[in-house]
C-alpha cells in the first residue's frame with residue numbers, strides 16, 4: 123500500500139538551455155534555435171533546441187550541419203553553462219520560498235517536499251501554480267510541475283504536460299493516469315530495461331505494478347523489486363534537505379550513449395566531453411582545482427564499476443581530468459561487455475590561494491581537444507550518439523560506492539533539458 127501522506131513536487135524547466143538563450147536574446151524567439159557545444163557551427167552538436175526547431179524535426183544530439191539541412195533557417199548559439207547555472211540558481215531561490223526540502227536532479231529539475239508547507243501556502247497544486255507563475259513572471263522561463271505523493275510520480279507528472287503546466291497524480295487518479303503510461307516513461311527505465319520488460323509482457327506502468335514481484339526479481343535482480351515498487355507508487359525515498367551539504371564537495375556529470383561503446387578511444391572521447399562540463403562547473407563555482415577524480419562506468423548489462431584516483435597535481439583542466447579518468451577506467455573496467463554510460467566526478471578542491479602556483483598553461487589546448495573529440499565521435503557513430511549530459515552536483519556521484527556497487531541512475535536520463 124503506498125504512503126499517501128506526503129506531498130512532493132517535481133519542477134522541470136522547459137527547453138532550458140534554449141529558453142535561457144531566448145531570454146537573453148529575445149530576437150531568437152522568432153527563429154528555430156539550436157544550442158550547440160562550445161565550438162564552431164561546422165562541428166557543433168545540438169545540445170538543446172527551442173519549440174520552433176523541434177517542430178522542424180531538429181533532434182538533440184545530432185550534428186548542427188545535419189539539423190540545418192532539415193531546417194535551413196536554424197540558428198545556432200554556443201552553450202553558455204555558467205549562464206544556465208545562474209538562471210537555475212535563481213529558480214531554486216523561488217522554490218526556497220516554499221520549502222527547505224529541495225533536491226536538484228540535473229541543472230533544470232528539482233524535487234520539492236511541500237508536505238509541511240501546505241498549512242502556510244495551500245494545497246500541493248496551489249503551491250505548484252504559485253511556483254509556475256513566479257518562475258514565469260520573475261525570471262521569464264517556464265516550468266512544468268508534477269504534484270504527487272512520491273518523487274517518482276511527481277517526476278512522471280512533470281513530464282505529462284509541458285510547457286508551463288501543472289499536473290497532479292493523486293491517490294485517487296494514479297491508476298487511471300500513471301498506470302496507463304508506457305513503462306518506459308518511468309524514471310530509471312531506459313531502453314534496455316524496457317526491452318526486458320516487454321519480453322515479460324509488461325507494456326505499461328500498471329502492468330509493471332501488477333506483475334508478481336518474484337518474476338521481476340528473477341529477471342532483473344534488485345532493480346526488478348525497485349521498479350515494481352516505483353510503478354506501484356511505493357517510492358518512499360526522501361527529498362534532500364536544502365542546505366544539508368550546501369558546501370559543494372563534489373562536481374560530476376554523466377552520459378548515456380545511444381550506442382554501446384566498444385573501444386577505449388570512444389570512452390576517452392566521452393570522458394573529454396564530460397570533463398569539459400565538469401571543468402566549466404569548477405570555474406563557475408570558483409571551486410579551484412580538484413585533487414581527486416572519480417569515474418563510474420555502466421556496461422550494456424547494467425553492471426556498474428567505479429574507481430577514484432589523483433592526478434599528478436590538482437587540476438581544473440578538462441583534458442587532464444579526462445586522462446586521469448581514462449587511467450582509472452583502464453585499471454577497473456574488464457571489457458566483458460560494451461560500455462553504456464560513463465560518469466566523472468571531481469572532489470577535494472584545492473584552496474584558491476594555492477592556484478597561482480600552477481599557472482594556466484595547462485588550459486590552453488582544451489578547446490582544440492574537445493572540438494576534435496566531438497568530430498571523431500560523430501564520424502564514428504553519426505547522429506545522436508550522445509543522449510544527454512546531466513550536470514549533477516554534490517551528491518549522486520559523490521556518494522558513489524567506489525567499490526563499484528552502484529550509481530544512482532544506471533541508464534542515465536531521457537528527454538530534453
Ligand SMILES: [Mg+2]
Pocket residue numbers: 134135136137138230231538539
Ligand atoms: Mg527540462
